[in-house]
Amino acid sequence: MLSTSYPAAPLSLLVCSTPVHGHVTPLLAVVRTLVASGHEVRFLTGARYREAVEATGAIWKPLPADADFDDRDIDAAFPGRAGLRGVDSAKWDLRHIFLDPAPSQLRAVDSLLAEAPVDAVLTESMFFGALLLLCRPAGQRPPVVNLGIVPLALRSRDTAPFALGIPPLPGVVGRIRNALLNWSTERLVFGDLQRQAQLLAAEVGDRALTTHAMNYPALADAIVQFSVPEFEYPRSDLAVPVHFVGPVSLASASTTPLPEWWDDLDDRRPVVHVTQGTVADADLEDLVLPTLRALADRDVLVVASVGAHRLQAGSLPANARVAPYLPYDRLFPRLSALVTNGGYGGAHYALAHGVPILATGNTEDKAEVAARVAWSGAGLRLKPRSGRVDERSVGAAVDRLLSESSFRGNARRIGDAIASAPGSAGVETVLRGVIRTAPPARSGSATP
Incomplete structure (x- = not known):
């Protein structure tokens, strides 16, 4: 368990999110807590969320135009998506909505790091610019903490591939099943996604992508999962530390008016x-x-x-x-x-x-x-x-x-x-531990 007796010096942080409501909203709760604790936070996301970001006290930074879109009508923002369902829809979304903007996202991150170094970068899992950032040697980037806004998606011998909705099956039979499903899903279903991710990593990174694109949070320095262990499948083979802090947006009082009934x-x-x-x-x-x-x-x-x-x-x-x-x-x-x-x-x-x-x-x-x-x-x-x-x-x-x-x-x-669970307050504890154990050259590093 991480010690809570950390220095009180304020941190400089960069938070990154794709411009989608369900991705941005939980991060706003975290940012609000970090700002209230005296930390300087810049939040890189879409123009639609500028007002919400600034209401937390954070500094809003815009995504480049080619990485921004209005998520209120995804089909209008991405005309090729209309009519797709099931696996075809998932594959299209992963490639065009999330992976294709990754190089532009990374350029925006690099620009912000060059403008002002940070102690850590916090990013949600579908911000694939972080995948490319994590393809750099540890000494050439700040610590990266993944924020788990969806169920834990890390590949494991104990679980079936993410998105299939298949619960664990204990024992040897379950592990054989999971291995077969992981192999077929990664190579047959999402093989094109992986090949494209590897090409992008080769173009902008300093080392190859060493895991499947969907499993890239495993490359982060830590994962903060917005849940509790009681609501997550156990895994025995994870290399990256996973810290459960519980949901982060439960306490806000609603301003929604009461209906007449x-x-x-x-x-x-x-x-x-x-x-x-x-x-x-x-x-x-x-x-x-x-x-x-x-x-x-x-x-x-x-x-x-x-x-x-x-x-x-x-x-x-x-x-x-x-x-x-x-x-x-x-x-x-x-x-x-x-x-x-x-x-x-x-x-x-x-x-x-x-x-x-x-x-x-x-x-x-x-x-x-x-x-x-x-x-x-x-x-x-x-x-x-x-x-x-x-x-x-x-x-x-x-x-x-x-x-x-x-x-x-x-x-x-x-x-x-x-x-x-500590909720948003637990994020700072994780950050302090990650920063304390990171090599000095990593903090504040931008581009090589």
Whole structure:
């Protein structure tokens, strides 16, 4: 365990994120804490997030135009993406949204390091400019700390490849399975991505890429995972230190106004919340509307957040209530269950309040979140078919969450671990330890 008796000297830090809401938001919570502790923080991300970054007290630095985009309409920003699904969509996103901007991202990082040296660089996993930075010798770069905003994606003999949503299988059989899946996924499914990453590393780095592109956080000096061990698969063969600090954005008081029906939550019926998050909410038939219909005949109150969608009250079941957005800090203590497509932050918010989860996501990192919900015993996983969930299955799953006490018991167990975790404050402890053990030549290094 890292000692907390570190020097009080302020640090100079560079935080980097792709310009995507779910990537930037948890980093804002970390930056706010670091700035409040007296550290100087520059935050490299997209123009859309300038105001949010500056509100933390950090200095916003713009990504180059060819690495910036408006994530509110990804298909418009990347026309070649429209219509892709499943593996094809994942491969396209990884290559064009995340890997292609990496050289430009690295040039921006180098420029900022030349402008003012830093004690460490903090970066989320999909900022692939960090992959290229980590292809330099340790003496020619600052320490790099990876911030785990999605489930831990490190390759391990104990786990299947990330994004497949396959839980661990103990013993020799499981390790053989994992080895075969890792080999086939890295070489057959994401082989093109790896070849492109190796080409980029050869062009801008001083050594070859020594691991698969998706596993590049293993090259970092440390990983700070925004979760607790109780919600993450154990691994016995990790070379990089992984520090669990718990979720980092639970404490902020919401300013979202209460809907006019808020007092209906007091009628003693179990309250079930359903959400598709803030990104995957283009079609409410994917999850929200099927859930409202599935629970229409149950003695529960179903509360949905629907974003910009406008639903007529007369078209809803009698036990349904909807609002564009809801104050989660006031809603979640009242919940009996959460139905979600599986956002990492939302799942942790539910667990922090001991709320059992039905997770249905099967894209991006959501399949991994859903798999961990089921593996941990804190809820159930329901795989959609062609992007949609089966209403009868949703109803049956929610019935189980409400009637079987083990789900709430496991959610509370994980919630207790979250309550004991340091959150954003734990990031500084990790940083101090990494900086203290780094070779002196590394701190403040920019380009070779």
